[in-house]
Amino acid sequence: MKSKSFKIIMAYVTMPLFFSLLGVGLIILISFPVLRTIFTIGSVVTSPNNNATEISSVIYDENVASEAEAVLEADNIEEIPLADVTVPANSTQYGYISCERIGLSAPLYLGDDANILRKGIGQYLGSSMPGFGKPILACGHNTTYCLPLQYITEGDIISISTNYGLYEYQVSAVEVHHMTDCSAFDLSKDEEQLILYTCYPFNLIGHKVNRLFIYANKISGADIIY
Amino acid sequence: MEATRKKKIKEYIVPGIASFILSILLTVMGYLIGTYFGLFNKALVIDAMNKSTYYESVNKYCYTEALDYLYPSNLDESVLENVFTIKNTYNQGKNYLLAVLNGDSYNINTDYVRDTLTSNIEAYIQSNNIPEESIDRGGINNLIDHICLIYSKNLSVSFLYYYNSLKAIFRQLIVYGLPALALLSIACLLVILRSNKWLHRSLRFVSYSLLAATIMTSILPLGLLISKKYQQLNVRPVYFSKMLARYLRASLNIYLVVSLILFIGALLIICVIYYKKKSLMKSM
């Protein structure tokens, strides 16, 4: 009698659990098409890290850069292996860009979002770094770091100092293009060219639809072998 | 032998299967009702917006974005003073939210932003004695338009578009699916109740269904609530992510309420079983 009562009571536990096990499988099967979409969207919109805020960092070291420049010049090194180059993550200052004649001097970051442009000149993520033999597209605000660009002319030398050496580019053209003009640059070229741009004109108050593009060809700096 | 086998099928196997099907039906109904009163409950969306500092964050975000437009325009941060106010943002945001949740359209009114920005820019030009040749009036109008657009875009909650589309589909499910599920559940109940001579034995199977449905309706929401997966939303901006997380948590709690109702139902049935059996034993 007692064992029968015990069995009846246990049935209130085992039967629902058994039904649940089978039931969950069946419900997943029934709702699989919808669940699949939910999981796809879910995996896109969830992540253990909340990546909405990014903290910037600095790998550029003036002393290391000077040392690298000295060594490369002394030994007349024209090529350096990729292993000697630290490719930075986004929002990292990896260099320093300057043009002595016009007084341009700004930290150079990888990435060109709004946070970076408040701190320096930003290199577009989809362009290459100095030494990699491909176009370098960088921009800055015309009222802050890129203000001196209003004085730049053809023939000026722009320098980019990095931890793996100094790179110099000679300005070959200064042009004004509309901000939507696709022909202003070509990132698929196999030629190292620094393309610096900023809003134009400089002293006008109001939203600007034009951009001042400075095209500068590489004249010195070691090539990265990769 | 044959009679015993038939009896076993009728008294145990048939109600067992019907009970299992009933548990599935109750679970699906539970999720549908939970979704209707949870995920697609307007009050939860409004509550999440109110309690998650949403409007303050929108203001702050608009201010930062507008500042990035100001930098290249040779204008000072001071022109943004009083442009984005909590009062205006809250009113516009709430009106927009209520209208869209009701299925109506609403264009965010940016007149206040526009007027304040215009007067601030004029004041800046006057106070700094900026000559007319250094002013691009068209450019200033463009700038004001852009900033108004930022404001309107940040206040227009993009997920509401998908919310309303999904709600429309879901309404169809409720209208056709819920009655069908209810009918099938009644059919299952009838099968279970007719399968046994004694009512208390039939009701046992009903209680198994209710208990199984309780487990199945609570397992997913509990899992999400405990693992806090709903907080790991990676949608930008952060304030939007926080609002969504709050809304999802409230929605998940509704499923637990449904699960609790099913559990209470099961307990009631178990009480009825106990008293029925007792009265039967007495009468015997």
Added chain:
Amino acid sequence: MFLKKLGAILATAIFSLSLIVSVKAASLTADEQAIISALANNSISAGYTTQVTNYFLRDDVDVSSSDATTVINYINNAVSVAGSATKVSELTSTQKSALLDDLTAACSVLGLSVSVDSTSDIIVITDSSGNTVAVADYSDGTLATTNVNNYYTTNNYNNSSDNSGNTTNNYTTTGSSSSSSGSTSQSGVIKQTGIDLTITYSVIFVLVIVLAVCSYFTFKKDPTERQ
């Protein structure tokens, strides 16, 4: 003599070890190059391809052969899904959903996650530390061009004016569709999303059949049963 030999062996081991460590970041591996080539061959814009290249050039990134094969399969699948479309706006919702699947899966293989910026209609791909690896515009970006036309900074200027009409229009449409919802438009939505409900209908059908059989057994009058 023995110590000298031991010293030589140790030096060789250390030197070899450093070689092993440095070989990892010496160049783009064949697998990484294969992924880059797969993108370039499918005319994906140079801006996006370079973003991938820059990620692979990092010291802490290494791609195995199997991962590379999987990623290339996803790339090829995504390209076939996109078909002749060259702009995001030309894609149907089914195509967008499938492309998102492929993008998420491919990124997952490489240890990357995809996040969505709802205010600026940009997809941001980040690594495990939360650093942005690549940025893609899904509002009206081009999928495959030889020139990039939406670099991040000016993108904010371009897209805001493009989206002004879209934002309002979407909500207007939503408002009108909710108030005049009919079964035709809603079933059309399910068809458009491309959800295949065959399995669902089959399982429901089987359950109903089982219930019907149970009902038959329950309500069938058994002549041997005493009244």
